[in-house]
Amino acid sequence: MKVQAKYLKIGALAAALLFGQSCSNDVLDEEVISGIGSAYLNTPTGFNDGVNSVYSTLRDWYGTERGNNFTIFGTDITTNGADGSHKFINTYDGAFDSRAAHPREVWDALYSGINVANAVIERGANVTGIAETVKKQRIAEVKALRAHYYFILTRLYGGVDLRLTETVAPTKVATRATIPQMYTAIIKDLTEALPDLDNKGQAAEYGRVTKAVAEMMLADVYLTKATSEAKAGDDYAKAATYANNVIKNYSFRLLPNFADVYRQGNEKNDEIVFATQFTGSPLTNGGGNNSHVFFLMEYDVLPGMQRDTENGRPFKRYRPTDYTLNKIFALANRTNDSRYYKTFKDVYYSNKPGKYNTTFDKSKATVTFALGDTTIFDPGFEMSVAERAKRPYQVLVPSAYSERVFPAVRKHIDGARADRTQFEGTRDYFNYRLADTYLMLSEALLNSGDKAGAVAAINMVRRRAAWPGKEKAMEVTEAQMNMELIYEERARELYGEMQRWFDLKRWGILIERVKLYNAQAAPNIAPMHLFRPIPQNQLDRVEGGEASFAQNPGY
Numbered sequence: 001m002k003v004q005a006k007y008l009k010i011g012a013l014a015a016a017l018l019f020g021q022s023c024s025n026d027v028l029d030e031e032v033i034s035g036i037g038s039a040y041l042n043t044p045t046g047f048n049d050g051v052n053s054v055y056s057t058l059r060d061w062y063g064t065e066r067g068n069n070f071t072i073f074g075t076d077i078t079t080n081g082a083d084g085s086h087k088f089i090n091t092y093d094g095a096f097d098s099r100a101a102h103p104r105e106v107w108d109a110l111y112s113g114i115n116v117a118n119a120v121i122e123r124g125a126n127v128t129g130i131a132e133t134v135k136k137q138r139i140a141e142v143k144a145l146r147a148h149y150y151f152i153l154t155r156l157y158g159g160v161d162l163r164l165t166e167t168v169a170p171t172k173v174a175t176r177a178t179i180p181q182m183y184t185a186i187i188k189d190l191t192e193a194l195p196d197l198d199n200k201g202q203a204a205e206y207g208r209v210t211k212a213v214a215e216m217m218l219a220d221v222y223l224t225k226a227t228s229e230a231k232a233g234d235d236y237a238k239a240a241t242y243a244n245n246v247i248k249n250y251s252f253r254l255l256p257n258f259a260d261v262y263r264q265g266n267e268k269n270d271e272i273v274f275a276t277q278f279t280g281s282p283l284t285n286g287g288g289n290n291s292h293v294f295f296l297m298e299y300d301v302l303p304g305m306q307r308d309t310e311n312g313r314p315f316k317r318y319r320p321t322d323y324t325l326n327k328i329f330a331l332a333n334r335t336n337d338s339r340y341y342k343t344f345k346d347v348y349y350s351n352k353p354g355k356y357n358t359t360f361d362k363s364k365a366t367v368t369f370a371l372g373d374t375t376i377f378d379p380g381f382e383m384s385v386a387e388r389a390k391r392p393y394q395v396l397v398p399s400a401y402s403e404r405v406f407p408a409v410r411k412h413i414d415g416a417r418a419d420r421t422q423f424e425g426t427r428d429y430f431n432y433r434l435a436d437t438y439l440m441l442s443e444a445l446l447n448s449g450d451k452a453g454a455v456a457a458i459n460m461v462r463r464r465a466a467w468p469g470k471e472k473a474m475e476v477t478e479a480q481m482n483m484e485l486i487y488e489e490r491a492r493e494l495y496g497e498m499q500r501w502f503d504l505k506r507w508g509i510l511i512e513r514v515k516l517y518n519a520q521a522a523p524n525i526a527p528m529h530l531f532r533p534i535p536q537n538q539l540d541r542v543e544g545g546e547a548s549f550a551q552n553p554g555y
Contacts, residue, residue, distance in 0.1 A: 020311050038168070041119055044129040050120045052147050053136045055207070056286070057113025061152060062276040062498065063289035063429035066102040068318075070156065071498040071533065072294070076513035077324040077491050078500065079520050081316040082403040086493055092524040098532055098555050104535035106156065110149045111163075116144040117164040139430060140196035141209040146215055148190035153318050155224065155502055156532045158552060172543040174551060180230035183221070190218050198519065201530065206268060206277075212250045213274040216432045219243040219263050226447065240444035240453075243437050246273065251472040252434045254464045259342040261435075262411040273432040280426040288424025292409035292417070294318050295409035299348055302395065303356030303367055304404075307420045311348065312413045318496070319406045320344075323517035327397065328491045331381050336470040337462075340380060344407040348376040350372045360400040363388035378407055387515050409496045435461050435493050458485070463492055478528030483507070505530055528554025 040046035061067040065086075073079050073090040080090040089102070122306075124139045153160045162177035162185055177185075186189035197211040198204070219242035226235035246252065253270045257262050261271055277288045296314035300307035307313060329340040350369035357366055363385045367374055378396040388395040396405060414425040442457035459475045466474040476485065490503055504510035510530060515522045533555035542549040 010340060015177075027164055029304060033199075038549055042127055043212075046123060046128060047120065047127045047130065047138070050116055051142055054114060054117045054120060054142050057145070057149060057243075058111070058137075058276040058431070059278070060109035061106065062431055063278070063291045063425065064287060065290050065294075066105050067498055068291060070106065070319050071285060072496065073501075074463045074514060074521050074525070075500040075504055076517040077321055077328060077495065078318045079321050079405065079518050081319040082405070083315045083317040085315075085317070087520075090518070091520050092286075092526070092529050097390050098536040098551060100533070102446070103157075103533050104537055105536050106532075107153070107538060110153055111161075114146055114149050114163065116169050117142045117149075121146070121167050121423050136196040137198060140193035140214075141519050144197070144208070144209045144214045144217060145220075147186045147193075148183060150189075151217070151221055151224075154179060154213060156187070156504065157534060158531050161168070161549075166371040172541060174542045174549050175464040175540075183225050183230040186221055187218070187225075188212050190221065192512065201252050202268075202274070203354045207275065209274070212246050212252070212433065213240045214247045216273050216385060216437060219246065219444070220432075223440055223444055224502070227508055231328075231405060235446045236444045239256075239452075240441055240448060243441035243444060244307055247441065248436070252437075254434055254438075254460065256464065256474075257342075258339055258465050259410075261430075261433065262401060264413070267428040267430075271434045272428075272430055273434060273437065275430050276425055276430040278356070278426050282418070282424065285426065286333050288422075289412075289427050289429050290413070290423060290425055291412035291429065291496075292414035292425045293423065296459055297406050297408045298404040299408070301358060302348075302376060304350035304352055304354065304369035304373070305555070306349060306352040309417050309420050312408075312411075312417045313420060313423070314405075314408070316404055318409075318493075319401075319403060321517050321519075324491065324495070325380075325407065328488055328495075329380075334380070336467060336473045337465050337492070338467045339465050342493055343409060343411065344378070344380070345410050345413075346378045346407075347374055348381065349373065350375045358394055360369065361394035362407055363395070369393070381405065381548075386425050397415075412495050424511075430497070437462070437489055439486070439490050443483075446481060446483065446486065451481050456482050458489055461489065465493070466493065526554065 013335050041050050059140045069086050073080065074092060080087045086102070096203055115309070116416055120142045121139055127135065137336050141455050159177045159179050159182055162181060164185065193214050194211055197209060197214055197323070199211050200366070201210065201212045203210045220240045222235045222239035222242065225231060226239065251270070252273060254269050255269055257412060260266055261269065279285050293313045293315040294317040296312045298316050299305050299311055300314055329343075334340050344463060350371060351371045353371050355366060355368040358364055367375070373394045377391065377395055380398075382397050382399060383395055412425075412427070414427050416426045435541040438457045438460045442454045446454035455476060456479050456483070462474040462476065463471045487507065490499065494500070501510070511525050513526065514525045531552040532552050534549070539546050539549060539551060
C-alpha cells in the first residue's frame with residue numbers, strides 16, 4: 001500500500017535484533033527484513049525501524065486478550081460470562097499463579113519493547129544521516145514509550161527489574177527495584193522527553209507520541225503515584241497541571257455525541273489523545289485488536305439469529321455485574337444520561353428467517369421472523385409479561401440475564417473483519433481520550449481541595465453524556481462532589497476500556513469493592529491480589545532464584 005505522509009510509517013523486522021512482533025499501522029509501508037545483524041540499528045533505516053518496533057509493543061497490551069483480562073476481569077463492574085477461558089483471573093482462584101500464561105506473556109512482551117527502546121536511546125546519538133531535530137524527537141518518543149511500559153509493569157507487578165541500558169547478551173542477573181525507584185525512572189523519562197516531542201495534539205504522522213500524549217501519561221502517573229508507597233505531597237497538583245495542559249493547550253474536544261467516539265470508521269476523531277493502531281491486512285496486523293469478541297452475549301444460537309460480522313463473534317466472557325446495571329447505569333438516570341443505551345446493544349435483527357420456539361421469553365410460545373425483523377429487544381428493565389406478549393419478538397429482561405445472555409457492549413464491535421470467525425480485529429484501540437483527561441483532572445482537583453474545579457471538570461463529561469435538552473439535569477454540585485461520584489463516573493464513561501482494575505487499585509478499594517459487587521470473586525480475593533504473580537520462568541532463569549528476585553507475597 002502507498003503511504004500517506006500524515007500517517008506513521010511502520011517497518012517490520014523479522015526475527016532480528018529482538019525487535020518484538022511485526023509492527024504496522026492503518027496505512028502501511030511494511031518491509032520484512034531477515035538475516036540482518038545488530039549493526040543495522042546504527043543505520044538511518046534501522047534506527048527508524050527500531051523506533052517503530054517500540055511502538056509495536058503497544059499491540060502486545062492494548063486490545064489483547066491478556067490486557068483485557070488483566071484490567072476488565074476481577075473488578076466491581078465486570079464479572080465472567082459463560083466462556084471457560086481465564087475465569088480464574090476474575091475469580092482469583094488457585095489457578096491464577098506464577099505458571100499462568102498471561103503474567104509471562106505480558107512480562108516478556110513489555111521487556112522486549114523496553115530492550116529495543118534502550119538500544120534506540122543508547123545508539124541514537126551516533127546514528128548519522130538523520131536530521132538532528134528528527135532524531136531527538138524519535139528518541140523522545142521512545143523514552144515516553146519506555147516509561148509507559150514500565151508504568152504498566154509497576155502497576156501490575158510492583159517493583160521490577162529496572163533496565164535502562166541495552167541488554168546485548170543473555171544474562172541471569174536481575175534484581176527488583178523499589179516502587180519509588182520505578183516512579184523516579186518513569187517520571188524522568190517522560191519529563192526529559194517533553195521538550196523534544198512534537199508540540200501538537202495529534203502528530204502530523206498520526207499515531208506518534210506527542211507532547212500532549214506525554215503530558216497525559218504524566219497526569220496518569222502522578223495520579224497513581226499519589227496513592228502508592230512513592231507518594232509525595234505535590235502529586236495531585238502535578239497531575240492536575242498536566243491534565244489541564246492537555247485540555248487547554250491543544251485542539252482536542254469532546255465529541256457532542258458519546259456514541260460517535262466509538263463509531264466504527266470514526267476512530268481518528270478529535271477526542272482521541274493517543275491510540276494503538278491496527279490494520280485490516282492479515283499479513284501485518286499481528287494478533288489484532290481482540291476486544292471485539294469478549295463483551296458479547298450468545299446471540300448466535302437464539303431464534304432468528306446466526307453469527308455474522310456485524311454482530312460479532314461472541315466469546316461471552318465479560319458480563320456486567322448487577323452493580324453496573326442497577327447502580328452505575330441506574331434506570332432512574334437513563335432519561336438524562338445517554339450512556340447506558342450508547343454503551344450496551346439493545347436490538348438484534350434477524351439474519352436467519354423462520355419460525356422458532358421461544359427460549360428466554362416465555363410470554364409467547366413461538367416467534368416468526370423475516371430477514372431484518374427485530375428478533376431480540378433488551379429494554380434494560382423488567383418489562384411486564386403482558387407487554388412482552390404484545391411484541392412479535394423476544395424481549396430480554398434482567399430476570400432472564402445469565403452467563404450466556406446479558407447486555408452486550410457496543411464499543412468494540414468490529415464489522416470490518418474479513419469473516420465471522422476472524423479473531424484479529426482491525427480497529428484502533430484508544431489508550432487515552434479527552435473524557436478521561438477531564439475525569440483525571442476532576443479527581444486530582446478534588447484531592448487537592450479544589451471542589452469547584454473538580455465539579456467544573458466532571459460536568460464537562462456529564463453534559464456531553466446528556467440526551468439533548470437534558471444537559472442541565474446532568475450537572476452535579478459541590479455538595480454532591482466526592483470520590484464516590486468519581487468511582488461511578490469513571491465506570492459510566494470508561495466501561496470496557498481497560499481501566500477499572502487499575503482504578504480500583506489506585507483508590508485502595510479493589511478488595512472492598514470486589515467483595516461487595518462481584519459475587520464470583522468475593523470469596524477468594526485477598527491482599528495478595530493487589531499485584532500479579534511474577535512469572536515462574538523469570539524466577540527460574542534468575543541467578544539465585546527467588547532469593548535474589550522475590551516473588552510477590554502470597555503466590
